[in-house]
Amino acid sequence: MKNKSLLVLAVGLILIGTVGVGNALTIDINAVTNTTTNPFVINFEAGTYNVTPIDANYTAWSAWSDQHLWLNGYSISSSEFSAFTVYNLEWVTPELAFANALSTSFTLASAGTVNFFISDNPYTDNSGGMTLDVTLVPVPEPATMILFGLGLLGFAGVARRKK
8 A cells, every 4th residue: 555655646746747848949149140120030839938048159249349348138029019128237248247137038828929139220240149048837737737636635535544
């Protein structure tokens, strides 16, 4: 009986660990090429997405040819929401800019395209960019939650019989 209880617990924990696991997508926004007129465009399913700057190909960008200040801003738009920019001041090094970069999220009511870009004009003297991790926020599946609930009821029944 004890082995069955441990087995049910292990299966329940595995199910909890797999509920709504979303796949991450890495997006590189180049400060010279991915501007308002040429955004990085990608199709997404309906849902809520978290956007997090990551230390990969790009960590910051400069809007000046002499690179005396670095930025960590990026913009996002869609047919479902107006363009918004996530921005946190100007920094003296790319490392400081990245260390202070901000995350955001967006929600799509239906499948559609989302634009990622650097909002700067003129952009020909820019350098660098931002690398973003875009992840679907997990949503528990009803069937999995029902199975988990039944497992908990089983545990309650086992505990009651022991008393």
